[in-house]
Amino acid sequence: MNPVTMRAWRVDAPRGIDRKPIIARREALPRPGPGELLARVLACGVCRTDLHVVEGDLPVHRPHVVPGHEVVAEVVATAERGEFTVGDRVGIPWLRHTCGVCEFCRKGTENLCPASRYTGWDTDGGYAEYVTVPIDFALALPAGYEDRELAPLLCAGIIGYRALTRALVPEGGALGIYGFGGSAHLTAQVALARGARVHVMTRGAAARELALGLGVASVQRAADPPPERLDSAILFAPVGELVPPALEALGAGGTLAVAGIHLTDIPPLDYQRHLFGERQIRSVTSNTRTDAREFLEFAARHRLRVTTHPYPLERADQALSDLAHGRFDGAAVLLP
Numbered sequence: 001m002n003p004v005t006m007r008a009w010r011v012d013a014p015r016g017i018d019r020k021p022i023i024a025r026r027e028a029l030p031r032p033g034p035g036e037l038l039a040r041v042l043a044c045g046v047c048r049t050d051l052h053v054v055e056g057d058l059p060v061h062r063p064h065v066v067p068g069h070e071v072v073a074e075v076v077a078t079a080e081r082g083e084f085t086v087g088d089r090v091g092i093p094w095l096r097h098t099c100g101v102c103e104f105c106r107k108g109t110e111n112l113c114p115a116s117r118y119t120g121w122d123t124d125g126g127y128a129e130y131v132t133v134p135i136d137f138a139l140a141l142p143a144g145y146e147d148r149e150l151a152p153l154l155c156a157g158i159i160g161y162r163a164l165t166r167a168l169v170p171e172g173g174a175l176g177i178y179g180f181g182g183s184a185h186l187t188a189q190v191a192l193a194r195g196a197r198v199h200v201m202t203r204g205a206a207a208r209e210l211a212l213g214l215g216v217a218s219v220q221r222a223a224d225p226p227p228e229r230l231d232s233a234i235l236f237a238p239v240g241e242l243v244p245p246a247l248e249a250l251g252a253g254g255t256l257a258v259a260g261i262h263l264t265d266i267p268p269l270d271y272q273r274h275l276f277g278e279r280q281i282r283s284v285t286s287n288t289r290t291d292a293r294e295f296l297e298f299a300a301r302h303r304l305r306v307t308t309h310p311y312p313l314e315r316a317d318q319a320l321s322d323l324a325h326g327r328f329d330g331a332a333v334l335l336p
């Protein structure tokens with residue numbers, strides 16, 4: 001029997017994280033709609049996008065939403081037969097709905113669907129004890145990982161995987177990674193497993209240690225030049241000022257992918273210094289379900305090292321504040 005009520009965090013009003021934008025409360029369990037599962041949350045990752053939702057960097061889509069879109073959960077009720085049954089462990093990611101009929105959905109870029117909806121932004125997410133998910137957007141999870149290790153894979157891992165695809169790293173090429181948090185430390189492992197030389201530029205000394213421990217070729221300060229010309233770069237830090245040094249570090253024909261959903265202003269670029277020589281900058285918008293499945297299959301074959309910082313659900317506000325202030329490396333995860 002499931003309980004009647006649960007604990008959940010809701011956005012009170014979007015504002016700076018240290019001005020209490022989210023509040024905890026007890027409320028009724030969510031009701032799964034047609035084609036949805038009801039699931040008990042086992043772990044929920046704390047993503048920088050959650051910070052953008054609660055601080056108002058992203059527009060409000062659902063007032064008083066429950067944040068959280070890296071949800072590992074156990075199915076407790078299902079309205080209809082489908083891929084999952086009661087007792088299964090499922091992943092509930094950011095992408096929650098696409099229309100299936102628009103030009104983007106039909107050509108395999110459902111991440112660009114104008115009717116897309118997102119967990120923890122358009123609908124209630126995993127900063128709670130129970131959550132719903134459409135069966136078609138729930139993900140099967142790889143074996144061999146703890147719940148709290150799986151949570152960061154579900155956004156940080158998947159979006160980083162798409163960013164790596166967008167960065168067009170050539171066989172045996174050099175990849176620069178700017179910023180080294182939850183997403184970057186997973187993406188670096190995928191790139192290394194595929195034979196890339198990885199150079200990490202980041203401000204945190206502990207993050208540079210973590211990167212070296214994973215086997216990257218070099219570590220530098222946030223805006224310092226890497227020791228060789230880069231074929232590709234990924235900007236994970238939401239810092240527009242890093243775009244010019246990242247472009248300058250690219251060799252001719254190189255590609256910079258910007259992984260974040262939100263970026264501070266990019267300073268003026270100098271065409272010769274930053275772009276000429278067919279260097280290009282590409283954004284990364286959400287992900288497709290194909291990206292998600294490919295990445296989770298990769299994680300099933302290669303045991304990724306996932307650095308997590310657990311917090312009890314009661315301390316979700318503290319976890320977000322610590323993320324905002326860069327007080328840990330790796331990925332924060334809420335445990336009910």
Ligand SMILES: [Zn+2]
Binds near residue numbers: 100101
């Ligand atoms: Zn569509």
Ligand SMILES: [Zn+2]
Binds near residue numbers: 050069155
């Ligand atoms: Zn995320």
